[in-house]
Amino acid sequence: MSLFHRGQHSEGLLCTEEATTYHCIRGSSMPQYKLTYFNLRGRAEISRYLFAYSGKKYEDHRIEAADWPKIKPTIPFGKIPILEVDGVTIHQSLAIARYLARESGLAGQTPVEQALTDAIVDTIDDFMTLFPWAEKNQDVRVTWADFYWDVCSTTLLSCKPDLADNYPRLLALRERVQALPAIAAWIQKRPKTIM
DSSP: OOSSOTTOEETTEEEEEETTEEEEEEOOOOOOEEEEEESSSGGGHHHHHHHHHHTOOOEEEEEOGGGHHHHGGGSGGGOSOEEEETTEEEESHHHHHHHHHHHHTOSOSSHHHHHHHHHHHHHHHHHHHTSOTTOOOTTOOOOHHHHHHHHHHHHHHHHOTTTTTTOHHHHHHHHHHHHSHHHHHHHHHSOOOOO
């Protein structure tokens, strides 16, 4: 008499029948993944890339903006993306990506490679947070990061004038910095150099 039916899972065991014998192996069934984010690329796109590269199947659950207010209270910390892995919820886009990168063998081969990879990702993320993504108020306080963008972009644009043509917000930020009276005065009096 068998305790399991053909193909039945029990406590991580997968049992198959050959004639009258059941063979049970410790199951390594594929996790069930559900990625939830807005109907945008945004902060979930890195996870979608990792799923595409690894060939792992997942549910790409996209939320429309109109539905967000009623869904938000059900989401940990009220932020998306989230990734559900067999019912366990992981939040924070980079934590999700690091998990998927480890699962896909893309996190680095050694602890040092993993740390260097994380440092690159975190540096890119720091850079991305500097963009004026949702800037509504043109009177936003200026920081030295804005000055640094202007200094660097001036050098880059002197080498490749059309470099930022597809980034009107970055060009607008540059113009706002250069329009500040003290900065405009400095630009007028500074020595004229190639770089």
